[in-house]
Amino acid sequence: MISEKMMKLAQNNSAIRAMFEEGNRLAAQYGRENVYDFSLGNPNFPAPAAVKKAIVDVLDREDAVFVHGYMSNAGYESVRGAIADSLNKRFGTAFGDGNIIMSVGAAGGLNVVLRTLLNPGDEVVTFSPYFVEYGNYVRNYDGVLVAVPANTADFQPDPSMLSGMITPKTKALIINSPNNPTGVVYSAESIRKIAAVLEAKQKEYGTSIFIIADEPYRELAYDGVEVPYLTKFYKNTIVCYSWSKSLSLPGERIGYIVIPGEADEYQLVFDAACIATRVLGFVNAPSLQQLAVARCLEETTDVGAYDTNRKLLYKGLTDCGFTCAFPQGAFYMWMKTPADDREFAGAAKKYNILVVPGTSFGCPGYVRIAYCVAKATIERSLPAFKKLAQEYGL
């Protein structure tokens, strides 16, 4: 009775829901503090105090009809201008308000961009492992997600593999750096090579191939590692940003899309993305949050706290004998499993540890451990990880 697409999704959804229910069952049985739930990318650190101050300031100073009213589907011009200025200052770009569309988080932004670009049967390439929702987003518009196999040496993207997977039907390449789930930051060298592949393929096929840069983790990079700004490497780049992680506002659904003026048929793409924002039912990004984040463009979350967690968890897991990539960004640890990853994630539950199998990211043999949790959760979890390691003879 419901749509066939949704029926398939409802059936596939059961694995994820089973994990939620398992977490709740374990918490009820052992107490929430004795369950080590590393399954979700929900920041445990509060939004900076500046966010509350900004919201109250907006409510105090601005007219309610303006604050809560409709504006252009692209968002408030003033907000888009302030974001453009901030990006220009940070990255030496030359954006204006005409390059920015406010979006309902990065997930909303990605859907707007994919709806703008895709015809049925068009292909969207991404590197494994990848955020599981990309497949759903691309299928929303009857596109086909094409996954480049993982480069398990260091999880940098492999441009040589990429080249063979681009076809005349390729409309876009989704790049997610800092990466969910590996924590890897794609290097400028990787990006340059990717850009060269795409330039060559655009010429070969006479098509436009967009990089869609999914950047919710841009501000979460450690040890001073630089996260290259992709529009500077490749002109057909569209950026989808979100404040979900950088300001710990995931529930607010606030982000933006950047469409550079130098992109092919910029004006048409921009106009179509504004219309897609409207017809997909977003209409516009939430208005109060638009005005609030514009006052917090210099703010970031406490990266130091994530860094502490990163080091603590990495040391703890490697001391247990596990093999992990030391993450350069985001808040995920990508750990090799000594057995089938789904079996391993199942075994971990016996010790009240919840992690997501790599299979869910198109890359079996690993699990993703989200360390956006309280430090105490990591500390308490380490003896449980030790027992899990011993079960596998590590």
Added chain:
Amino acid sequence: MISEKMMKLAQNNSAIRAMFEEGNRLAAQYGRENVYDFSLGNPNFPAPAAVKKAIVDVLDREDAVFVHGYMSNAGYESVRGAIADSLNKRFGTAFGDGNIIMSVGAAGGLNVVLRTLLNPGDEVVTFSPYFVEYGNYVRNYDGVLVAVPANTADFQPDPSMLSGMITPKTKALIINSPNNPTGVVYSAESIRKIAAVLEAKQKEYGTSIFIIADEPYRELAYDGVEVPYLTKFYKNTIVCYSWSKSLSLPGERIGYIVIPGEADEYQLVFDAACIATRVLGFVNAPSLQQLAVARCLEETTDVGAYDTNRKLLYKGLTDCGFTCAFPQGAFYMWMKTPADDREFAGAAKKYNILVVPGTSFGCPGYVRIAYCVAKATIERSLPAFKKLAQEYGL
């Protein structure tokens, strides 16, 4: 280069954008106060003071991780429970939090519901005149919008016409009451007849046909007219509500979906709608606004102010010789045009009057005049309407 669907929309969009640009051009030339812009359903009255109080209260009392964090895709359980209780009290229904999904406004809710129900080629029926976006929303999921011709006698829906337009492919009927653009409130008698037609057709075809009740204007009804609550008339009813108009929060994108427990395969429909909320990129309705509106369930906007506008405009227009339906709800006047409606709307611009041709709502021969404006705008516009009437010999 962009998708073909978007290309068509970008081309059709030009008429609406032309109106925006015309409004700005006129405002620059004559001053904003001398332009009578009745084209948009953007409430000119501010949100009640209780909304600001509620937002500040949430920020002061609740933990920031809770206020701005992820929750279930359906929304906070406490918020959904409070809404269910409020509906039960007002309408004698028996909803619980398991019947409510928080949505990104009614537009987001409609997209979630249509994505949940539609397979390509499925038909969605609605009564003319109708909100122009319905066609776009239905086409998002490759459905076909089927419009029942307008009953120009009184713009109540015509159930006898409806019957002949239901086929085995009909998945839903969208009902919008109080109606945009006519301001008509569908009577209990009309609803009962519609329900009888759908019941008979469900039996005849062995299908489930849903009423989708698009209810952003529910609270805007005048003279004590009752707006029937549709789940009580027909069990396969899904309600899409929004606080855009009732609390003057259109920019915040906050509303909800009701899926009654007695609907066919309720649990499957509910679960699928939660997944659709996620995969379409909404993820969840904006979190702070969820918590704020839950504290304002007894609040409404100043219906008296709209009522004043309604009477003032109706008297002014009929005094000029125009023929209008006296609206029972919403904030639109539906006026018969003495010439082709597009030509008439074009002529109105000469007098700095901006109205939307009925053709945009699938019903030529009328214009929609949105009176959600300042009273002074209506007062100043009446001499201009008088000149317009004289131009047409009224």
